Amino acid sequence: MDYFRKNSGTGSKKQASTPTRMKIILGIIFILFALLIGQLAYLQLAYGSRFKSEVAQNDSTVVSNQVPRGVMYDSKGRVLVGNKANNAITYTKGASTSSKQIYQISTALSAYISITDEKPTQEQLAEYYLADTANSTKIEAKLPKSEKGNNVSSTELTQNLIKEVKKEKIKFTKRQKTAALIFNKISGAYTLSTIYIKNKGLTDKELAQVGEHLSDLPGVGIGTDWERSYPNGSSIQSIIGSVSTEKSGLPSDNLQYYLAQGYSRNDRVGTSYLEKEYEPLLKGTKSQIEVETKGNGGIQQTKTVYKGQAGASLMLSIDAKYQKQVQAALKTVYASALSAGAAKYSSGAYAVAMNPKTGALLAITGLSHNVKTNKVTDNALGVINQSFVMGSAVKGATVAGGLLNNVITPTSNTLSDTPIYLPGSPVKKSVYPVGTFSSLDAETALEVSSNIYMMHLALKWVKAKYVPKTYISMPNDAFNVLRRNFAMFGLGQKTGVDLPGEVSGIEGQSFDSQGRILSGSLLDLAYGNYDAYTPIQMVQYVSTIANGGYRMQPYIVQGIGKTSSNGKKIYINYNKKPVVQQQIPWSKAELNIIQTGFYRVVHGTNAWGTAHPLKNVKPSISGKTGTAQTFYYDPDHPNKKNQPELINATFVGYAPSKNPKLAIAVIFPGLDPNMEGTYTLQVAKAMVKDYFAANK
Structure with missing residues (x-):
């Protein structure tokens, strides 16, 4: 009994102590809450207004906006590419x-x-x-x-x-x-970037209505956007290039590069040719706007802190009026070739004019012809990125190589005009009948465009061993010998023109599958019927002959400057200096052989002269024609046999014959060989007459 009474006493003590502990804990919690409430009350009363002002205070951030792109002018100060201002509805996004x-x-x-x-x-x-x-x-x-x-x-x-x-x-x-x-x-x-909601076709009514309700449209504003305009036509727009839209923004293939340069993703940039090549100058310096935001992220106000600098302006060497005339002549003559059936399988036509003394390009035009649809479109870029076998037009370089390497001399340059008979191959001869000439000197060979002369010259030059119909042997470096000579004139080499996308041409094979040199092909190379060159290489080549031996780098941008505030004048800060890429080390007598030959091509009395229709053009023209065999290639049926046999027709020349100021190249690839006509000469005539009529 005592045992139970003891235990019972112990239990009642524990029951009595539990409420006391709970009271102590609750008391502590109450005291802590009281302290917390007191502290909050203190902060509210003592610092409430300060906290409220900090929440409400504004923050400022500087954002950048686009400025007008640089203008492009022609050589006479006419605007080729300008900027058309458009009203726009903008939006600046809050934080x-x-x-x-x-x-x-x-x-x-x-x-x-x-x-x-x-x-x-x-x-x-x-x-x-x-x-x-x-x-x-x-x-x-x-x-x-x-x-x-x-x-x-x-x-x-x-x-x-x-x-x-x-x-x-x-x-x-x-x-x-x-x-x-x-x-x-x-x-x-x-965030905090300004975009265009509508920047095209904004009506006066829309502009007025948005303006009246700007207070109800947070972030919305009225501004100005710019788009490229072409007040003198778009004949060389393919050379000028294009600019991306705000929607397309930066090109994905160069995204990281542009971002590293400080561009925004939706910035407009030059995506091709001159617009791309001169992007760092044309883009200008962005304006800077300080955007003040409220504590809640909303935009309080904006303020221009730097109005920006419009892009630099470019003065091009192109004459807009002459460019239109050359393009019109090319289109008219090519249309006549199509109408006659001569250009049924032709891929197009190209013409380029250059100042032979400076390398300044004066006109660049081209046409592409879709054989399937018969549609003709502008393709000025073909002048730098299309390659063709040019034929006899390159014979001036062949004769020059023979003279420079003492294979022939100004006083000893007569060679046999006997056709070449390679074992197991058709006879290799000139256009005129076999036996027309027994022998020719270099000047006459150029005048009558003798293939035979160029082949005999090449045989002597590379020291080939040749027995008609029986044997021919050449050193393995024979192709390199001839190609090094052509390269001195820029043939087969990129000219370095200030446009991206230029190609160097196409070299034919030098050896067969067994490693044997292609002797017949080397002879074809000697008279221009093997390797392919671009039209711009051809005008550089003929300019080198015209100016006495200086291979000038072609260029299209001749000055860089700043447009006046009224947009009517350009102040030039930099002028392009002509660049001589190579000087041909010939003597006056050697040069005279080639220039005399080119003069006689137009003005000679031999019945086999090839450019006599230009004889009466003033000022006097010197030049060289060319035809090269080619075939129509059907991309839809690449293995089709018996594709039509065609010719590439070319003309290179300069005027006046003494002290030349204009060099030209005209190429009509893929003409019917039975309907060659005088299409290239017609374009050449118009190019010379129009140029000197405007530059008397």
Whole structure:
């Protein structure tokens, strides 16, 4: 009994102590809460206004905007590429703009403007529709449980909602479609960046309505955008190149490069040719705008701190008027060749003019012909990136090589005019009948365009061993010997013109599959019927003969400067200096052989002269014609046999014959060999007459 009484006493002590401990703990908690509340009250009373001002205070950030691109002028100061100013509706995105706010702005703005040159995708329409909370709630309710709930990520839920909206096949109004496009533009903008909502076709009414409601459209503004314009036509637009749009932004293949240079992703940049080559100069320096934002991320105000610097202007060597005349002549003559059936399988035609003393390009034009559709389009770029076998037009370089290497001399240059008979091959001869000449000197060989002379010259030059119909042997470096000579004139070499995309031409094979030198092909090379060259290489080559032996680097930008504030004048800060790439080490007597031969091609009395139709053109023209055998290649039937046999017709020349100021090259590839006509000479005549009529 005592035992039980003791235990019972112990238990009552424990029961009595438990409430005391709880009271102590609760007391401590109460004291801590009281201290916390007191501290909060103290902070509220003592620092409340300070905290409130810090929350409300503004933050400022400097953002950059595009400036007008540099203008391009022709050699006479005419604007080739300018900037057309367009009114624009802009939007500057705040630091914490929500989808709900974007929806509200887009919906409100769509009441004042319409976007008709773009069509929203179904996904863009769905995203805009779902930005309305009421719509998203309604659509979500229609989803099965497996497509929503805690087990579905927010990204998956969004995609499921978009799919459901598409299934609904909602009929969106014209205004809603505009709002969807606006919503998409704003959603894709970077924080504190300014984008164009509409920068084309903005009407006065739209501009006025947006201006009246700017206070209700946070972030929306009225500004100016620029687009490229071509007031003197687009005949050389392919040479000038193009600029990316704000929508396409930076080219994806060079994205990291441009970002490292300080560009934004939606900046417009030159994507081809002159626009790309001179991008660092043309882009200018962006304007800087200080954007003040509220504590809640909204934009308080903007202020221009640096108005920027428009891009540098380029003065081109091209004469816009002459360019149009050359293009018109080429189009007219090529149309006549097509009409006559001579150019049925032709790939196009090209013409280029250059100042032989400086390398300044005066006109560049080209045409591409689609044999399947018979459609003809401008292709000035073909002058630098298309290669053709040029034929006898290159014989001036062959004769020069013979003279420079003492194979012939100014006083001893007569060679037999006997055809070449290679074992197992058809006879290799000239156009005129065998036996027309027993022998020829170099000047006459150029005048009558003798293939035989060039082949005999090459045989002596490379020290070949030749027995007609029986045997021929050449050293393995024979091709290199001739090609090094042609390269001195720029043939087979990139000219270094200030345009990207230039090609060096095409070299034919030098050896067969057994490693044996292709002797017959080397003889073809000697008179221009093997390797392929570009039109710009041809005009550089003939310029070298015209100016006395200086291979001038062609160029199209002759000056860089700044356009006046009224846009009517350019102040040049830099002028291009002519660059001599190589000087031909010939004597005056050696040069005279070639120049006399070129003069006689036009003005000679021999019946086999090839450019007599130019004889009466003033000022006097010297030059060389050429024809080269080729074949029509059908890309749709590459293995088709018996493709039509064609010729490439060429002319290179300069005027006046003494103290030349103009060098030209004209190429009509792929003509019917039975209808060669005088197409290249017709274009050459127009090019010379038009140039000197404008430069008396």
